Amino acid sequence: MPDWVQYVRQNLRLSHLTVEREAEVIEDLAQQLEDAYVEALHRGLSPSQSEVAAKKHITDWPALAKQVERLRRGSESARGALQNRADDRDIATHGEVSLSSGLMQDVRFGLRMLGKSPGFTAVAVLTLALGIGANTAVFSLVGAVLLRALPYHDSARLVWVTNFVPSKAEDVVFQNVYAAWRDQSHLFEAIAAYLPPTEYTVMTERIRGARVTPSLLDVLGVTPQLGRNFIADEGHPNGPKAVLLSDALWRSRFSADPEVTGRVVAVDGNAYTIVGVLPRNFEFLDRSPVDLLIPFQFADNAIQTVDGRVVIRIEPMQVVARLQANAQTSAVVAELNQINEMVLRNVPAGGKQLLTGARVEMISLHDREVGDVRPALLVLFGTVGFLLLITCANVANMQLARAVARERDVAIRIVLGAGRWRVTRLLLIESLTVALAGGATALLLAAWAIRFTQRFAPTNISHLQSARLDGQVLLFALGISVLTGIVFGLVPVLAASRVSLNETLKQTSSQAGISTGARRAQRALAVVEIALSFVLLVGAALLVKSFRQLTAIPLGFDPHEVLTARVALPRDQYQSLDQRRAFFSQLVTQLRALPGVASAGATAWIPMRGVTMFSLIGIEGQPWPDFSWANVPSASVNAVTPGYFAALRVPLVEGRFLDERDGVDAPTDVVVNQAFVRRFLASNEDPIGKRFNCDVGGKQTDGPQTATIVGVIGDVREERLARKPIPEVTVSALQWPRFVMTLVVRTSRDPVSLVSAVRTQVRSLDNGLPIYDVHTMEDVLAAEVVSHRFNAGAVAGFAGLAALLASIGIYGVTAYAVSERTHELGVRMALGAARGKVLRMVLNEGLCLELIGVGLGILASVSLSPLIRGLLFGVKNSDLETYVFVTAAFMGVGLLACYIPARRATRVDPVVALHYE
Amino acid sequence: MFNRELKKGSAEFLILSLIEARPRHGYEIGKLIEARSKGRIQFRIGSLYPILCRLEERDFIAGRWVEKAGERRRRFYRLTPVGRKYLAAQRGIWDEFVLTVNHIVRPDHA
Numbered sequence A: 001m002p003d004w005v006q007y008v009r010q011n012l013r014l015s016h017l018t019v020e021r022e023a024e025v026i027e028d029l030a031q032q033l034e035d036a037y038v039e040a041l042h043r044g045l046s047p048s049q050s051e052v053a054a055k056k057h058i059t060d061w062p063a064l065a066k067q068v069e070r071l072r073r074g075s076e077s078a079r080g081a082l083q084n085r086a087d088d089r090d091i092a093t094h095g096e097v098s099l100s101s102g103l104m105q106d107v108r109f110g111l112r113m114l115g116k117s118p119g120f121t122a123v124a125v126l127t128l129a130l131g132i133g134a135n136t137a138v139f140s141l142v143g144a145v146l147l148r149a150l151p152y153h154d155s156a157r158l159v160w161v162t163n164f165v166p167s168k169a170e171d172v173v174f175q176n177v178y179a180a181w182r183d184q185s186h187l188f189e190a191i192a193a194y195l196p197p198t199e200y201t202v203m204t205e206r207i208r209g210a211r212v213t214p215s216l217l218d219v220l221g222v223t224p225q226l227g228r229n230f231i232a233d234e235g236h237p238n239g240p241k242a243v244l245l246s247d248a249l250w251r252s253r254f255s256a257d258p259e260v261t262g263r264v265v266a267v268d269g270n271a272y273t274i275v276g277v278l279p280r281n282f283e284f285l286d287r288s289p290v291d292l293l294i295p296f297q298f299a300d301n302a303i304q305t306v307d308g309r310v311v312i313r314i315e316p317m318q319v320v321a322r323l324q325a326n327a328q329t330s331a332v333v334a335e336l337n338q339i340n341e342m343v344l345r346n347v348p349a350g351g352k353q354l355l356t357g358a359r360v361e362m363i364s365l366h367d368r369e370v371g372d373v374r375p376a377l378l379v380l381f382g383t384v385g386f387l388l389l390i391t392c393a394n395v396a397n398m399q400l401a402r403a404v405a406r407e408r409d410v411a412i413r414i415v416l417g418a419g420r421w422r423v424t425r426l427l428l429i430e431s432l433t434v435a436l437a438g439g440a441t442a443l444l445l446a447a448w449a450i451r452f453t454q455r456f457a458p459t460n461i462s463h464l465q466s467a468r469l470d471g472q473v474l475l476f477a478l479g480i481s482v483l484t485g486i487v488f489g490l491v492p493v494l495a496a497s498r499v500s501l502n503e504t505l506k507q508t509s510s511q512a513g514i515s516t517g518a519r520r521a522q523r524a525l526a527v528v529e530i531a532l533s534f535v536l537l538v539g540a541a542l543l544v545k546s547f548r549q550l551t552a553i554p555l556g557f558d559p560h561e562v563l564t565a566r567v568a569l570p571r572d573q574y575q576s577l578d579q580r581r582a583f584f585s586q587l588v589t590q591l592r593a594l595p596g597v598a599s600a601g602a603t604a605w606i607p608m609r610g611v612t613m614f615s616l617i618g619i620e621g622q623p624w625p626d627f628s629w630a631n632v633p634s635a636s637v638n639a640v641t642p643g644y645f646a647a648l649r650v651p652l653v654e655g656r657f658l659d660e661r662d663g664v665d666a667p668t669d670v671v672v673n674q675a676f677v678r679r680f681l682a683s684n685e686d687p688i689g690k691r692f693n694c695d696v697g698g699k700q701t702d703g704p705q706t707a708t709i710v711g712v713i714g715d716v717r718e719e720r721l722a723r724k725p726i727p728e729v730t731v732s733a734l735q736w737p738r739f740v741m742t743l744v745v746r747t748s749r750d751p752v753s754l755v756s757a758v759r760t761q762v763r764s765l766d767n768g769l770p771i772y773d774v775h776t777m778e779d780v781l782a783a784e785v786v787s788h789r790f791n792a793g794a795v796a797g798f799a800g801l802a803a804l805l806a807s808i809g810i811y812g813v814t815a816y817a818v819s820e821r822t823h824e825l826g827v828r829m830a831l832g833a834a835r836g837k838v839l840r841m842v843l844n845e846g847l848c849l850e851l852i853g854v855g856l857g858i859l860a861s862v863s864l865s866p867l868i869r870g871l872l873f874g875v876k877n878s879d880l881e882t883y884v885f886v887t888a889a890f891m892g893v894g895l896l897a898c899y900i901p902a903r904r905a906t907r908v909d910p911v912v913a914l915h916y917e
Numbered sequence B: 001m002f003n004r005e006l007k008k009g010s011a012e013f014l015i016l017s018l019i020e021a022r023p024r025h026g027y028e029i030g031k032l033i034e035a036r037s038k039g040r041i042q043f044r045i046g047s048l049y050p051i052l053c054r055l056e057e058r059d060f061i062a063g064r065w066v067e068k069a070g071e072r073r074r075r076f077y078r079l080t081p082v083g084r085k086y087l088a089a090q091r092g093i094w095d096e097f098v099l100t101v102n103h104i105v106r107p108d109h110a
Helices: A004-011 A018-042 A045-053 A061-072 A077-093 A100-116 A118-145 A175-184 A216-220 A247-255 A329-346 A367-371 A376-413 A420-456 A471-497 A501-506 A516-551 A576-591 A644-648 A673-678 A751-765 A775-820 A822-830 A833-873 A880-906 A909-916 B004-018 B027-035 B044-057 B081-105
Strands: A158-165 A190-192 A199-203 A205-212 A244-247 A264-267 A270-277 A292-295 A303-306 A308-312 A318-323 A359-364 A560-567 A597-603 A614-619 A634-640 A652-655 A669-673 A691-695 A705-713 A729-734 A739-748 A771-776 B061-066 B076-079
Touching: A004 A018, A018 B027, A018 B044, A045 A367, A061 A751, A061 B044, A077 A205, A100 A420, A100 A775, A118 A376, A118 A420, A118 A471, A118 A652, A118 A775, A158 A329, A158 A367, A175 A190, A175 A329, A190 A205, A199 A292, A216 A652, A244 A775, A247 A270, A292 A652, A318 A614, A329 B061, A359 A367, A367 A560, A376 A516, A376 A644, A376 A833, A516 A775, A516 A833, A516 A880, A516 B081, A560 A751, A576 A597, A597 A644, A597 A729, A614 A673, A634 A673, A644 A739, A673 A705, A673 A729, A705 A729, A705 B076, A739 A751, A751 A771, A771 A775, A775 A822, A775 A833, A775 A880, A822 A833, A822 A880, A833 A880, B004 B044, B027 B044, B027 B076, B044 B061, B044 B076, B076 B081
Parallel strands: A205 A292, A244 A270, A634 A729, A669 A705
Antiparallel strands: A158 A318, A158 A359, A190 A318, A199 A205, A199 A264, A244 A292, A264 A270, A303 A308, A560 A739, A560 A771, A597 A634, A597 A739, A614 A634, A614 A691, A652 A705, A669 A729, A691 A705, B061 B076
16 A cells, blocks of 8 residues: 555645644545545455555645645644744754754743643742742751851951750859960860850940850951950959940941940949950851940859858850861860869869769860751752652643643654654753743742741841842742653653654554553652651641640649739939839739729740849758759749739739738748749648748849748749749849839730820830830740740641642542543443442542552651651650651542542543543 | 535535534535535535634534544534524525525426
């Protein structure tokens, strides 16, 4: 039989059609000619006569070509068609062309192909944009926080050193230790100590400042932009009082006065001389914003024996040092441990236990600064990495579903003479184009996500605000886009390179299914997606549960409808106890009289904001123990005005609250919490009336007092939510009025509405006295859980997205399998299979994939979940409940994703199905 | 038998009518026209094919590749809903036309 395809191709000169359309026309005409030929044979003509008869059907080839081409279908706009044509011809006839010359053509071609299936392109680009965008945003945050060098000279040599006491899980460095390290170590170039920043009253304002040894700026390699650094003399007890200003403070309060050095300012009522201004880019340690540096003045010995009793006045300090260029970490640690031994020998008896069990720990300053956010950020990074894999799998799956159309496309190209490499390249370029479009969209998402994060992430993450889309981030986005394009593009490419030309070209479009290999790949991808998103969901569920545990902790007080605001009395105007006492009792009385106020009081500190005063406790009648750090008999000390406990609704367990009776002339009656009773008294002892020595201030002098317990209150979480309540002693602020106190006002309406009324009351007593740190108690609590909320929220968000993508994945696979089997299912039902059985059959297949995925997911979760142990509170990383919950949720969603297509399968009308080709 | 213009004018109508009941492939359509007209109307592939293309272009018909066992696949054309409406309208016009023309050329029948 003559080769009619060849015959038509030789005669019909088409130049304005796409390759696909041209092939279609040729095939159709060739088949008709063949029909004519075969019919002629049947009529009894000889083969050669038949051939002539068939050929008579088309005589005017140019006219036919013209007529076919005049029609728009299959061709494009005239210009586009010409271009199209040129590219196709090039690909078809030249096959392999040089990489560079054909590249632009291929890109144009890829764009056109994508333009032809806008639905697929849009979904693929958006899916990828989610994955790449999440990664780009997190990379930018991680880069800003974790990878950024500290803003100090040669910061790689900076270390943070401490003595860690394992039994108490606390860092202990005090004057004796620091002085010994400073004087005896040979491996430090410089060493410095500092206290965590706190607030100082500078003139009338509250300014954050830190006490630092004069050596700190040398250690950090920072030089003041104006004036000089501290000198050694200023670090000695009773040395000159000097102060360094931040650039911001210098500009805002001193109008950037170049003559500012030498001026004297009042800091907490004392005269300090400004010696210099810090550089503009100066950043203090521990991510604390600081506007003031003051010399940390202390004597080298904190432990003295007075009247045969050891008196310890230690300043727990932080130490940073610059290592000698060639110093080894292990050598430094060994040396410091040796020095510790000597310190211990010189400590008087009774204080021996201070350092027992302590060991030196040293980490790089960089690790110290980012240490506690590193796990959270790495978990976030891992999460978005998984998300990216899932998006890749999803897009690859979509590509595979599209492969039906593509396989024919590919086969035609190969038939027309394009080499397989050329076709592979075309497909890869196409997926790269999608990936890059996704990457470009991702940048928009990432820019938005970064802004969102900077607004809602916990504020204690240093340099978070400096995260932005810089060159490095763009490069990263480009890199993962290309990688993504290759990863998800590879699947259809591999499928394409196995295309069987004959089979594919023979298939009708309705019959054509994807090859067995591609189908297997599709299922494998769905399983991987399920496993990955399962891991993410387990992580998210653990974090959410941990967050809920944290917020479910009994606080020991009622934070609702409470307004807090701080008032700081200027030291020079309120030097006497009576002045302060009069001010605060008058203020509280006035606040209570305000409409809408249920109760009001003032306190030295409010819960959650940390405790700053501690005292050793010696119960009367009990021997003074020779204590170690593991077991210091100490309690935190607070001072509150009457009404404070009522304002916070702290429950009274027994005895009475402090009230007006506990005035200045009354005995030192105190209230303790239940933790105090547990710690210091035997279970059968009645705490009321017990007396003990403690270091509360008050009366006329600071110093040890004998206090009597008159009431026991419930435990309040004073420090961190996650920390167990510690023993606490509360003294009446009438006896011990502080300079700085926090007002606590319980209201019967929105607490914020009372802010101006409170301010007015303060002004009525001292015009010019501001209130600051104004918060509702609920805000204070929210700040405490914000990092947990952020971790849980971010991971849960990404995991939810991942689960959604995975569900779409399994839905797609099942739906595709059902559409492929419509005919078969119709036959089954026509032969009498019950709908229920067909439903089960289809469901089984989907659920099988789901089960394998979940199984793999459980294995992966079990091995990966220890990574987030550090972020969890009150829940174990192997929490069975969480696993059961996630598995159930997953199976439920998976069931739904399979059920929808399965149901459609049972609705198939057997008659229609049998017609269905 | 019939002149070229007459054939050309009615070709679309004939094709649409023939695929109304079921989809047919290109050569089959030509053969059916020939058979039903008892050989009086014949279309060669070269003339019929562009008309098929044009009808497809106007969405009156839709082509689809169909394979039967042991044979090469063929392109089958079926009537689209738009084509069906068009065909109905054409039929009405045709009937009226025939009636009107008959009215004129054979007045005794009227």
